[in-house]
Amino acid sequence: MNEREKKLAEAAIKAAKEMLQSLPDDAEYVHGREVLTGKEVKQKFEIDDEFAAKTAEQILKLKLDTLIRKKKDR
């Protein structure tokens, strides 16, 4: 990974972590039949690369979606 990619990855990880902070530790995340507490979600983010990547993608897509919708509303 080059310097540029590292910086982008760091930014995505930071944004994803901030997003996960919005889920209280005692709340539950339900994904189909899977149920995790907020605390478990944050732990999973640290150890499961695929989950972490998906979470980073989720925040980026949310941000993009919000920007596109705001632009359409103008």
Added chain:
Amino acid sequence: MADWIIIRPCFDEPTKFSFEWAQEIVDVMKEKNISHVDLAKEAAIREKVEAILYENPKIHVIHYDHGDVDKIYGNNGEPVIDLKNNSLLKNREAYNMNCLSAKKLGVDSYHRYGTTYWGSWEVISFTTDSLDEFMRAMNFGIKMRIDGETDWNKIMEATIEHDNKIIDELIGKGKIFAAALLREDRDARRVWTDKTPPPDQNSKCFWRNLLLTLFGTRAWRISKPF
């Protein structure tokens, strides 16, 4: 003759929530005197679903939770509708708050049996810190239908707008993760109608593929092509 059947199992953590969401639909139907059959908890099993569908040729179907690409589940963990009995969905409307069933079950039901199928292309996610917001999002479409809107494409359009409002509301409350999940749920939702049919697909049967080439997607509704 009832207008709607509501199938709502309750056998694990996620279905505890979806069961309550479906309760709101039952309450609305009671309030508006809309005839319905409520198959709740232990009653939400295949035999009962099949019997109701046989007895009521015009009844439409609502199912709240657990599904897979080719089936939707009942309270005993067994499918209530799958690719073996989905002919029972012929010419009906099916509103699904379950994971993935728009993929195969929805596509097959639409192609072969003319079912108007509302469902999800992906696994549905939500968080319990925003249960009210997710319930409003999941119930909006069927409530609009109960209120008299019969054009499912209009319902889909309005539901997306409604989802967007809730997403912004969640962002405003700082519930960013919940907002991100609802955006995913929104984009995974599908409604298979003649205006928005499923993407083209090939059959494993040579003869059906030939008919599909000749007659387009209408060829799916020919029961035995040889």
